[in-house]
Amino acid sequence: MKKIALIIQREYLVRVRKRSFIIMTLLTPLIFCGMIFLPLMLSRGFENDKVIEVLDQTGKVVQSLENQSKLVFQASEAKDLESAKKKLEESEHYALLFIPEMDFNAPEPIEMFGKKSISIELERDVENEVERVIEEIRFKELNINKELIERAKAEIDFKTQKLSGESDNSRASTILGFFASFVIYIAVLIYAQQVMRGVVEEKTSRIIEVMISSVKPFQLMLGKILGVAAISITQFLLWIILTFGLIQAISPFVNSDDLAEANRANQVEVIQNDGSSEIQEAAQDTQLEQLLGVDFGVSLGGMVAALLFYFIGGYLLYSALFAAVGSAADNDTDTQQFVFPISMPLIIAFVSIGAILRDPDGPVAFWMSIVPFTSPIVMMMRLPFGGVAAWELILSMLLLVGGFVFITWVAARIYRIGILMYGKKVTFKEIGKWVFYKT
């Protein structure tokens, strides 16, 4: 026990003093804050208004077009499309909007010409504005009172509720579930790989034989895993504290509405890259403050506790696997062929996110949240929806504990053989045999 404590201490101290650890710990909160504040500053500071020239052959639209933020409409002085195009090229204006002579009841297509390619966002803004103006003209021609229509429109707040009476906020749940499982996915991979690199380092520097003549291989492996776990917790805490500290420090200088706006835009952007439309939708409607105030199927405290449990469980399970893989390799490049197969379950769990969020209590979600290799990620997706029965949670947690005990045992059996093997390209088949070697 004392030896394991010594090993944990060394693993911790060596890593915590590394320059890369200090840089990562300081840089990440800066990046977080940058992600929150930078788009805001950018959109404020550096963008000029874009001028759209309008060649309106109907003569009825252009005067009603209202300027948008960063968008100015200006009637073109040209008489026909060709000369207008030429004019645009000479000017510094952004684009040309061509509205041909038409019957407003059967509108012709409207065209826009840009000097550069026109962003989808801008196209949408212009389209919305033109549609609004044409609609108004048609209201007038048809003698319809616009006010009456506005009045007749139904604005109803739609709330879904479960039979049990708890409120069901599936959008906020989606965000929370996505966020929690994302954190687990990234953290497990990062820190488990740190364990693996530590094992490989001991092999390549050839200290391993000195070490295992005074401690048991299992003690060395466990000490390393727990030492890195301590590092991960330290880093997480520092990230949280520093990020909140930074936000607190910067906030007074930033209008809070702008901040919320930027935040929302940001979330959409991040999630859009992931291609999952549900989350995107949810993100658009949800703000952080709202999120925190929502009643989930579980309390926020429960979520944090579950996050910690599943992170630690998942980390222990995977880091034991990664340690075993590290022991079988002679150097970092040798590990590559094994890293992908053993991180497969994690990756599968993470890419199933769309399917699971669509049907958080369906059979796919259920089984993946029970099996120890995928449960840390999938259970964290399911939990915020509140549909997880107590027995499911308990079963999943017990299996995770059982899973990591078993995997650690298997990994230790591979490790004790692997660390003394040099100069041999090993295969999975061979590693499998090591489990049954006696020493």
Next chain:
Amino acid sequence: MDNILEVEGLSKSYASHKALDNVTLNIPKQSIFGLLGPNGAGKTTLIRIITQIFGSDTGSIRFMGEPLAPHHTMQVGYLPEERGLYRKMKVGEQLLYLAKLRGMSHREAMEKLKVWFEKFEIKTWWNKQVGDLSKGMQQKIQFVATVLHNPPLIILDEPFTGFDPINTNIIKQEIRLLQEQGSTIIFSTHRMESVEELCDQIALINKSQKVLDGPKKQIKDQYKTNTFFVQTPSSLQAALPEEFRLLNETLNPDGLTESLVQIPEGSRSNQLLEVLIPHVDVLAFREKIPSINEIFISLVTDTPITATFSQSPESMQPSDV
């Protein structure tokens, strides 16, 4: 009980081959015990079983009279052949860590380290990164790490590789000193000259089996072949009667003839002299005692010891007993 280690009928097999086959060995207390054998003979396996890195299939080991148990690792200092240090750690820190893993308290380790650092004149290294030290310097640190906790049994696997002659001598002195202070040293090497110089006991392992062990002097006596080294101004071949075999004859750089002559079983050295004196001037005359190197080669290659005399040039050099 005068053996620190008693190995009895030890066998160990790996998946494809037998690494140790029924090896029995006794290692006397306070000896410097040379463990010899060609590459792949099973030396490292034997050492790893003694250091409890892994277990044996059959057989038993007694350490200071008790069956070998996990707590004995604290009383063994092991310098493996493939050795290293954590490159990213400072020298002092690393030695403290290794010392504590072997059960020393912080203060005890600091005191001992101070003595060693002064002895080796390496006090300025304390805060250096291990990765910045030369290989020889790292070897010194490794040696200190091995013996720091004053283990009764020290196992050194090829301790001199990477050392220059000056440092080799320093380490040799330390090994002798440790022996005087009561430690037993198992010394595994291919360098026969250091075996000649240091060891008082040897064992030879070949193809997983122990082929020879005992006190060095006794083994050398056992391999004596009634052969004598003679230096003469000219060839002595013509002077030799038939029952005296001339094994080898060479000219040394000074133009003198150096010969190895084997005399028949039961005859004495003076009989050879009596035969030679009437014919040639005998400039030097000495019994040829086989070196450990010759015994090693003879046993490993399965050739008679006299055949190795002509193979290895250093056999012509005077060998000390």
